[in-house]
Amino acid sequence: MRIGELSRRTGVSVPTIKFYVREGLLPPGELTSPNQASYGETHVRRLRLIRALLDVGGLSVAGIRGVIEAIDDPRRPLHTVLGEAADQVVPRYEHGGGSGIAEARKRVAELIEARGWRTYEGSPAAESLATAIAALDEVGHGRFTEVLDVYADAAEQVARVDLEYVAHRVAREELVESVVVGTVIGDAVFAALRRLAHVDASDRVFGETP
Amino acid sequence: MRIGELSRRTGVSVPTIKFYVREGLLPPGELTSPNQASYGETHVRRLRLIRALLDVGGLSVAGIRGVIEAIDDPRRPLHTVLGEAADQVVPRYEHGGGSGIAEARKRVAELIEARGWRTYEGSPAAESLATAIAALDEVGHGRFTEVLDVYADAAEQVARVDLEYVAHRVAREELVESVVVGTVIGDAVFAALRRLAHVDASDRVFGETP
Incomplete structure (x- = not known):
């Protein structure tokens, strides 16, 4: 297909596609004429x-390049590639440097x-x-653990x-994309569901409605 | 106790305690002499x-004042107060304004x-x-739902x-504090555990180790 159709199919503009090619994120198309x-x-x-890593994962262009190099390296086992991609999008929490971290x-x-x-x-x-456990300890909620x-x-x-959701994918790109989307948006989905379940449980324990 | 001991017991400096009193977050102490x-x-x-709302929940002084007013208002049912406190610390996700949100x-x-x-x-x-579900749809992962x-x-x-953890608390302050700490750090704990479980599951499905 021509670049215009690629743009329509993916919703990525032609100048942006050209930028990704220049940056080495996207392989160039096959030349059919000069x-x-x-x-x-x-x-x-x-x-x-690329869009998932950028829009959902919030990765920089350099971070995306790292993920893509891992995908394109056939010696890199898939499990390692998936792990590296997920590590890039896992939020990092800074610990206050307290003695509790050890x-x-x-x-x-x-x-x-x-748990094995x-x-x-x-x-x-x-x-x-x-880090989260040390933070709980620091604010006096060590028992939460x-x-x-x-x-x-x-x-x-x-x-x-x-x-199971990820394993349906065949191409390495698709697997990595699913992992990134699932890691980032899955966290948001679970946090929202946990909060909804809190409201329900709190209503049952503390609410006045029968 | 004197302000120095209050500072030692809570780890909050004397000038900061005085700042909280001026801002109306902390009631003044009882005068024993001029x-x-x-x-x-x-x-x-x-x-x-206050420290949990600030350090863990990331609330502003104005946000903290809102939570404390709710706690101090005896007409406000506990369930409502807990809900308001939790709502303050739940991360908000912006939806892109796509048609999928409805x-x-x-x-x-x-x-x-x-689920009732x-x-x-x-x-x-x-x-x-x-918002999270709409985002999944937008990146072509609607099936994830x-x-x-x-x-x-x-x-x-x-x-x-x-x-169950929260319900052990007696004072309204302590209940609200547990809710804030549990909501924020609990999200981080679960996200980290989910990621660890991913690594394990991915190793079993895609790993080369027997």
Whole structure:
């Protein structure tokens, strides 16, 4: 297809498509004449991925380049590529540098061990969890972590359907795109549902309505 | 207790305590002499709440004042106060103004109805959920909402233990403080756990390790 059709199919403007080609995010089309290039389904998929990383994941152009290099490197195992993409979009929480972080990291390691979760050294998710636990301790709500196992059960259920959703995809681009969209928007979906369930539970416990 | 001890017990500096009193966030201490005031446990609780709203919830001084006025108004039912506090700290997602938002709101209303969740008109959580669903549609992942019920089940489990945790508190300050801390840090805890569970599930599905 010509660049105009690629633009219509993806909703990305022609100048923006040309910018992505110049930046090395999108492979150039195949030249059919000195002034005309032809684009295929791989370009459609790649553009969808770029938009998801940009609009949903909030990645910079440099961050997007990193994800795309990982996708295009055939020696990189898929599991690693998916993990790297997700790590890019996981929100980082800064810990206040309090003494609680070492203790919190130990608790996270114990939880991962107890649940038999496979993970890897320096996982940003483990560090985020440790930071949140240390923050709870700092504000005097360390006891909140007693419910961590209920949270972990719920997270496992959600992760299972997330993976089923992702596993339908065939191309590496599509898999990575699903992971990014699912990670970012899935967090928002769950936070909103949890809040709706809070309102309901609070009404039942504290509300005056019968 | 004197202001110095209040500062030591809460970790809030004396000038900051005085600032909160001037701003009307903290009631003044009881004057024991023209230059000396005495503070009690209500001040300790109130300071803890202010710090949680500020440091964890990210509220402005004006936002904190709103929450505190609600707490101090005995005509305001507790359920309403808790809801208002939580609404202040729920992240808002802007929808792009696409046509999908009306359809997404309908889906959310159906979900709430189907689950028998009690809610209220204009709940920010319902609007956040509709925005997230519309965003999924816009990036071509509308099918992701097929797993919404699994997410909702998980959210109910988590909300149940959240409420049990909160219900231990007696003073209104403490209840509101727990709700704010639980809402904000609870989101971070769940997002990190979901991500850890993803890594595990992805390793099992796509990993090369046996």
